[in-house]
Amino acid sequence: MTEALRIVVVAPDLDVADPGDEHAVRLAGRSRALRIGLLENGFNLVATLPADVFLSERIAQLQPDLIVVDAESDARDALEYVVLATRDARRPIVLFTNDEDTSHVKDAVAAGVCAYVVAGLAPQRIRPILDVALARFRHEQALRAELAGARAELRERKIIERAKGLLMQRQGLSEQEAYAKLRKAAMDKSLRLAELAQRMLDALDLLD
Known part of the structure; x- marks a missing residue:
């Protein structure tokens, strides 16, 4: 209110x-x-x-x-x-x-x-001015959050694609097989797919 x-x-x-x-x-x-x-x-x-x-x-x-x-x-x-x-x-x-x-x-x-x-x-102008300003701020914040979410989703997709590509290259898997392996590992460890993929990439970077 x-x-x-x-x-x-x-x-x-x-x-x-x-x-x-x-x-x-x-x-x-x-x-x-x-x-x-x-x-x-x-x-x-x-x-x-x-x-x-x-x-x-x-x-x-x-x-x-x-x-x-x-x-x-x-x-x-x-x-x-x-x-x-x-x-x-x-x-x-x-x-x-x-x-x-x-x-x-x-x-x-x-x-x-x-x-x-x-x-x-003018006193009668103050309330509508502040109401509009607040509504505009909330709208802009929602757009910022939506944009941030879209960027985060894109970053996660790139991480998953990179991890999947490495599995395909190193283990000779098809794209579908690599994705299935990543998904199963994520489920087994109770991790989000992107989080599991990032951990795998971090581990491979240490080994290279």
């Missing part, structure tokens, strides 16, 4: 040292509005973190389901920290920004950003 999502916001500090700094005041107000919008939409906001060198460690500790990045002119810098922090454990990332320089949107999406929203802080 969306309400159970644990969200971490990566954003600048809300404290404004100089009340006369209009840019800082505007940025703080915008960031505050985002956090209020998340809470009003029933999301579980577990922490607000700065984009710095400690971000990876903090995200690893908190294990959020989704990361919301709130950035303005430093969107690229903030994203670099977030991408590094999620490199080993991918998570959906949503970026809210007023930065109209969209030249790095392609790089951001390639790095794992599921939604790149410019000037989109």
Whole structure:
């Protein structure tokens, strides 16, 4: 359920040292509005973190389901920290920004950003944006898993074919006989066929 999502916001500090700094005041107000919008939409906001060198460690500790990045002119810098922090454990990332320089949107999406929203802080927009971002992330993860499975299956087929070829060559077996011998050995040892084939190849490499 969306309400159970644990969200971490990566954003600048809300404290404004100089009340006369209009840019800082505007940025703080915008960031505050985002956090209020998340809470009003029933999301579980577990922490607000700065984009710095400690971000990876903090995200690893908190294990959020989704990361919301709130950035303005430093969107690229903030994203670099977030991408590094999620490199080993991918998570959906949503970026809210007023930065109209969209030249790095392609790089951001390639790095794992599921939604790149410019000037989109209206509270009623937050939930559908996050829902779509999460759905997109899950879809991409499913595709990644499917691709990884296909690659693993191809590797296993190549291992089995190589082992079968060696049996045919060394024992004068037909292709069917070699396959049957591999399959029986795998069943006898309670191993997967590819695992038995790999063990056989490893043993032959030691003997050669």
